[in-house]
Amino acid sequence: MKIQTAPQPTLRTLNKPQSPPPPAPIQDTVEIERATPMQKAIAYTGVACTAATVAGLIHGGAFASVGSGLAMAGAMVGSYVLADISTGLVHHFLDNVRPDFLPKWMQRHAHDFQNHHDHPRDVVHREFANHTAGTQVFTTPMLAALAATSWTLPALAPLTAGLTVFANCANLAQEFHRRAHMSDAENGPVIKTAQKVGLMVPKKLHAAHHGTGHNSKYALLNGITNKVLDDFEFRLTPNGPKTNLLRKMEVGLYKLQGSDPNAWTETPGLKERALTGK
Ligand SMILES: [Zn+2]
Numbered sequence: 001m002k003i004q005t006a007p008q009p010t011l012r013t014l015n016k017p018q019s020p021p022p023p024a025p026i027q028d029t030v031e032i033e034r035a036t037p038m039q040k041a042i043a044y045t046g047v048a049c050t051a052a053t054v055a056g057l058i059h060g061g062a063f064a065s066v067g068s069g070l071a072m073a074g075a076m077v078g079s080y081v082l083a084d085i086s087t088g089l090v091h092h093f094l095d096n097v098r099p100d101f102l103p104k105w106m107q108r109h110a111h112d113f114q115n116h117h118d119h120p121r122d123v124v125h126r127e128f129a130n131h132t133a134g135t136q137v138f139t140t141p142m143l144a145a146l147a148a149t150s151w152t153l154p155a156l157a158p159l160t161a162g163l164t165v166f167a168n169c170a171n172l173a174q175e176f177h178r179r180a181h182m183s184d185a186e187n188g189p190v191i192k193t194a195q196k197v198g199l200m201v202p203k204k205l206h207a208a209h210h211g212t213g214h215n216s217k218y219a220l221l222n223g224i225t226n227k228v229l230d231d232f233e234f235r236l237t238p239n240g241p242k243t244n245l246l247r248k249m250e251v252g253l254y255k256l257q258g259s260d261p262n263a264w265t266e267t268p269g270l271k272e273r274a275l276t277g278k
């Protein structure tokens with residue numbers, strides 16, 4: 001075994017004025033979580049099915065005319081936006097639900113999301129296939145079915161493309177979230193630019209979720225639908241409270257599970273706001 005030792009200080013180095021110590025490295029709370037061979041196989045299958053879908057769509061003439069190309073682009077962009085708001089809703093649910101209220105297979109996910117608030121760097125050292133395994137068990141079979149559809153039912157091309165984007169975004173949202181917790185040096189210039197232009201959820205935007213009692217900024221893919229989730233307030237009944245969808249979901253959880261959602265415990269006054277609109 002090769003043993004490395006620190007260089008011995010010479011008289012010259014001992015007399016040299018000491019330079020300030022380098023900044024302390026970012027402290028992580030967990031060790032690297034590797035993907036299992038099965039998790040990797042599921043992830044690679046999802047990528048292969050996506051490639052097969054793209055080939056099937058091109059082969060079926062989905063981009064053959066300007067009109068069909070526009071329909072495809074509309075379906076894909078629409079899915080990208082829809083996926084963002086969906087990540088916000090799932091994230092809100094898992095952050096706020098009482099884990100023991102859920103079926104066993106979902107409890108781990110709720111614990112994981114809620115533990116992340118105390119250990120935000122935990123997601124950084126997870127391999128992609130490990131980090132996204134809980135989603136990929138659903139998206140990979142879906143992507144396989146879509147690959148088959150792309151080759152057999154060309155008339156459904158926009159729907160096939162939209163659902164393929166949606167399934168991939170469900171996985172990518174977790175990677176984009178992970179990247180929002182990494183430093184610029186760890187991310188590199190390409191990711192940094194994607195975050196800056198809003199293709200990936202910007203770091204500052206996600207930091208606001210963690211820094212304000214976890215009561216807003218839930219969308220994790222690119223964050224553009226946070227405006228809708230946070231700012232769009234409405235009433236369900238003429239005399240009901242005028243609040244946003246997140247507050248309404250919290251009231252629903254409160255009634256179903258019989259205890260306060262986590263956002264209410266963390267944010268003074270949020271319970272009253274959700275229940276009364278004031
Ligand atoms: Zn959260």
Ligand SMILES: [Zn+2]
Pocket residue numbers: 116120177181206210
């Ligand atoms: Zn986070």
